[in-house]
Amino acid sequence: MAKITRKIKTITVNADKCNGCRTCEVMCSAYHSTPRYSTVNTARARIHVTTHRLKNIWLPVFAGDYTRSECGCRDQYVLGGKEYSECSFCRAACPSRDLFKEPDSGLPLKCDMCEGEESPLCVQWCLNDVLTYQEREEEVEESPVMGDLEMGLEPLVDRYGLEKLTSSLIRLSQKD
Amino acid sequence: MRYAETGYNLEIDLATGKIERVETDPNLLGLHLGGLGTNVKLMWDRVPPETKAFDPENLLIFSNGLLCGTPAFSMNRTVVSFVSPQSDLLAYPMMGGFWATELKFAGYDKVIFRNKSPQLVYIWINNDRVEIRDATHLKGKGAVETQELIREELNEPRAQIAAIGLAGENRVFTASIEQARSSASRLGGGAVMGDKNIKAVAVRGTKDVSLARGAEFMAHMKDITKYIHYRSTNPLPGVMTILSGIGSPQEMKHTDEKWHTESFAWGNARQRRKDFWTKDIETSWKETQDNAIKRFVSCFNCPQQCGGLITHGDVSSYMMKCFSKLTYLMGAYVDNLDFGFRIGKRAFEYGVDSFSTPQILAFAVELYEAGILTDKDFEGCPTDKEGRFIWLLDRVVRREGIGDILADGTYWAARKIGNGAEAYDHNTIKKHEQMNIKLGMLDPLYYLMYATNEKISITQIEGNWPQGPFPSREDREAFVADWPQLPDDKFKQYFLDWNPRGENSNPYYPTPDMCCEIVDWMEMLHNIDDAIGLCAGMGSFCLKPPYHIHNYPKLISAATGMDIDEAGLKKIVSRSRNLHRAFNNRRGMTRADEKPPEDHWKHRFPEYEEQLLTTYYTYKGWNHDGIPTRERLMELDLGYVADDLEKRGILKDGQDNKEN
Numbered sequence: 001m002a003k004i005t006r007k008i009k010t011i012t013v014n015a016d017k018c019n020g021c022r023t024c025e026v027m028c029s030a031y032h033s034t035p036r037y038s039t040v041n042t043a044r045a046r047i048h049v050t051t052h053r054l055k056n057i058w059l060p061v062f063a064g065d066y067t068r069s070e071c072g073c074r075d076q077y078v079l080g081g082k083e084y085s086e087c088s089f090c091r092a093a094c095p096s097r098d099l100f101k102e103p104d105s106g107l108p109l110k111c112d113m114c115e116g117e118e119s120p121l122c123v124q125w126c127l128n129d130v131l132t133y134q135e136r137e138e139e140v141e142e143s144p145v146m147g148d149l150e151m152g153l154e155p156l157v158d159r160y161g162l163e164k165l166t167s168s169l170i171r172l173s174q175k176d
Numbered sequence: 177m178r179y180a181e182t183g184y185n186l187e188i189d190l191a192t193g194k195i196e197r198v199e200t201d202p203n204l205l206g207l208h209l210g211g212l213g214t215n216v217k218l219m220w221d222r223v224p225p226e227t228k229a230f231d232p233e234n235l236l237i238f239s240n241g242l243l244c245g246t247p248a249f250s251m252n253r254t255v256v257s258f259v260s261p262q263s264d265l266l267a268y269p270m271m272g273g274f275w276a277t278e279l280k281f282a283g284y285d286k287v288i289f290r291n292k293s294p295q296l297v298y299i300w301i302n303n304d305r306v307e308i309r310d311a312t313h314l315k316g317k318g319a320v321e322t323q324e325l326i327r328e329e330l331n332e333p334r335a336q337i338a339a340i341g342l343a344g345e346n347r348v349f350t351a352s353i354e355q356a357r358s359s360a361s362r363l364g365g366g367a368v369m370g371d372k373n374i375k376a377v378a379v380r381g382t383k384d385v386s387l388a389r390g391a392e393f394m395a396h397m398k399d400i401t402k403y404i405h406y407r408s409t410n411p412l413p414g415v416m417t418i419l420s421g422i423g424s425p426q427e428m429k430h431t432d433e434k435w436h437t438e439s440f441a442w443g444n445a446r447q448r449r450k451d452f453w454t455k456d457i458e459t460s461w462k463e464t465q466d467n468a469i470k471r472f473v474s475c476f477n478c479p480q481q482c483g484g485l486i487t488h489g490d491v492s493s494y495m496m497k498c499f500s501k502l503t504y505l506m507g508a509y510v511d512n513l514d515f516g517f518r519i520g521k522r523a524f525e526y527g528v529d530s531f532s533t534p535q536i537l538a539f540a541v542e543l544y545e546a547g548i549l550t551d552k553d554f555e556g557c558p559t560d561k562e563g564r565f566i567w568l569l570d571r572v573v574r575r576e577g578i579g580d581i582l583a584d585g586t587y588w589a590a591r592k593i594g595n596g597a598e599a600y601d602h603n604t605i606k607k608h609e610q611m612n613i614k615l616g617m618l619d620p621l622y623y624l625m626y627a628t629n630e631k632i633s634i635t636q637i638e639g640n641w642p643q644g645p646f647p648s649r650e651d652r653e654a655f656v657a658d659w660p661q662l663p664d665d666k667f668k669q670y671f672l673d674w675n676p677r678g679e680n681s682n683p684y685y686p687t688p689d690m691c692c693e694i695v696d697w698m699e700m701l702h703n704i705d706d707a708i709g710l711c712a713g714m715g716s717f718c719l720k721p722p723y724h725i726h727n728y729p730k731l732i733s734a735a736t737g738m739d740i741d742e743a744g745l746k747k748i749v750s751r752s753r754n755l756h757r758a759f760n761n762r763r764g765m766t767r768a769d770e771k772p773p774e775d776h777w778k779h780r781f782p783e784y785e786e787q788l789l790t791t792y793y794t795y796k797g798w799n800h801d802g803i804p805t806r807e808r809l810m811e812l813d814l815g816y817v818a819d820d821l822e823k824r825g826i827l828k829d830g831q832d833n834k835e836n
Contacts, residue, residue, distance in 0.1 A: 035390065037247070052322075
């Protein structure tokens with residue numbers, strides 16, 4: 001398969017500099033509201049500052065992919081003498097917790113890097129330089145591009161299996 | 177649709193356990209904004225002058241500010257209002273931290289408590305679900321510790337919790353309410369909370385706060401952010417380090433304490449030690465502070481880092497801010513900063529005001545040394561300065577022995593102890609302990625602020641005008657060249673002509689008329705901040721701050737959709753300010769109460785001070801007794817207040833400014 005150039009976006013999180021103000025959460029939720037900047041709700045933010053003040057823990061974490069099932073084991077880290085609570089570093093919207101889910105519908109949230117902006121809004125508004133945005137290019141194998149329909153079908157395949165879905169589609173097509 | 181505010185208050189009757197979510201009158205926004213403004217309105221409407229602090233009818237109101245929860249930086253203040261057990265007037269201590277915005281995200285502007293719970297409880301507000309929960313297992317627990325215990329019990333690390341410690345439970349008049357790295361400290365809110373049997377109020381919210389014109393709001397925020405960058409990289413020359421930047425005084429960052437330790441008074445606000453700051457002290461204090469502070473800490477959505485996470489030797493973690501590292505140490509005449517960080521933890525867990533409390537302890541030590549308190553009162557007290565202070569603090573928060581009397585503060589304690597103790601209560605205004613400052617020449621601006629402000633705590637009255645004149649004309653010119661925060665350019669001339677000595681210096685310059693304009697301007701800024709929920713460190717208590725009279729109306733308009741200009745905004749906060757004054761007048765406050773401590777300045781000018789006060793009263797539209805005239809009240813749409821004051825005989829029919 002042919003090689004193509006892909007843009008890799010990185011946000012470096014210097015958690016040592018974070019002092020827990022949660023401006024990143026505020027700006028993220030305001031930017032992603034519809035119309036833009038019409039509401040603020042940190043529970044809708046795609047970044048979350050995990051905070052245990054007296055343990056000296058302030059850890060900004062970005063919302064990653066939705067996952068259907070929780071891990072077989074919960075991670076608990078001790079780093080530099082600090083004990084982090086379960087799954088502190090995990091980015092997933094997962095059944096084990098309500099983090100990174102819309103508070104009313106429960107639908108998962110995912111960081112989109114504020115596509116179309118010069119840099120993500122959390123980076124722009126963090127005045128303490130905790131978050132730094134970088135782009136670089138990498139050569140990767142070209143993979144087939146999925147169409148909208150395929151993307152829509154994928155969760156159904158995940159949920160019911162290809163066999164069931166195929167037989168359902170066949171049954172549906174025979175109805176008329 | 178309500179913008180910026182939620183439009184709902186939570187009303188909790190602690191006696192019956194009844195909880196109501198009450199929609200508020202939308203017109204109150206245009207009349208009083210929110211925060212302190214609407215708190216004052218509620219207090220006027222519902223707390224009659226006969227109600228005392230510990231009566232069930234006293235309200236305890238926790239409010240966020242109008243712009244809390246919007247994207248505007250540093251809008252995170254909780255305003256707590258109640259009749260104070262110490263001053264018997266309307267108190268409104270405030271705290272930063274995270275509680276105010278969480279309450280707004282939960283869908284409420286205020287929580288209003290009335291009556292008393294039969295046993296110790298805490299309140300759990302989780303969006304629409306509100307519970308009164310048993311807190312008997314938390315009795316006696318520290319105010320900081322309690323926050324952690326409740327988070328664990330609720331299994332909700334994101335809950336924000338305001339709690340009291342032992343001092344509040346025991347109704348100590350200087351008991352504070354502690355939350356995250358902040359405290360609502362002044363005038364005994366913790367005591368009223370304890371009297372109502374509330375150990376803590378925990379909040380978690382996941383609802384939206386709406387902006388009327390969000391994109392426009394963000395455009396204003398970009399301008400303000402530019403100015404924050406500018407001020408952060410350009411500290412002001414010619415003023416003390418802690419006043420040169422923005423944010424609250426950076427007491428956790430700066431280790432140079434020459435100014436505080438040599439200019440402020442030690443002990444019971446008695447003695448200045450003008451040669452305290454030696455090289456040895458500087459070295460040891462810097463080392464102690466650098467070791468103790470593990471991280472600088474912000475409040476919600478604030479780029480400043482005014483708080484510090486402290487771990488000091490065997491003292492477990494706690495958070496501190498501002499001047500509290502010095503108040504106990506200076507009160508006790510202890511030269512080692514180690515003591516400040518040690519007693520700080522104990523005091524924050526007990527939940528006491530770190531301005532008033534050390535002065536009460538120092539007052540007790542003075543009375544002992546003067547023979548007014550005796551060995552019997554101090555039985556079991558260690559003889560070293562540090563041990564004595566800790567022993568006294570322990571007695572006060574438990575109301576044990578002499579501590580029971582001291583727990584009411586220096587004014588009331590002095591009168592209970594008698595035998596000449598009254599003379600040692602020398603640093604209170606309206607029965608409330610003041611900053612430990614004793615100076616030489618009368619300052620007319622500070623005279624007016626101390627005498628007349630409803631806050632009764634100078635750090636939240638002063639701010640935008642420099643504390644003193646600059647020695648050189650050149651420096652003054654440089655300062656006024658870039659001063660966009662001023663309400664009027666004529667203030668520049670006032671500052672240019674203000675000299676440290678000789679002609680145009682204190683006490684006769686600024687002139688009484690100029691003083692009125694300057695003080696009124698500063699007071700207005702504080703009243704705006706306290707209504708919108710802005711930390712004074714980014715507005716009213718800061719030289720050349722990012723927020724000022726020219727951009728507040730833009731933000732308020734874009735956030736609420738209620739278009740307002742500078743004059744309109746000024747009128748709103750004037751209305752709330754006069755209502756606040758009328759509330760206190762109705763409780764008996766008059767001109768006779770409006771004076772700074774007698775020994776605040778060495779050089780006093782009684783006749784001139786009376787002239788200053790009268791000029792200011794006239795400027796404000798108050799009569800000779802400091803009561804708003806009917807004319808002034810009518811201008812502010814407060815006819816109902818004039819009627820009430822007349823009915824009670826506080827305002828005489830037809831009385832106006834002419835009597836001044």
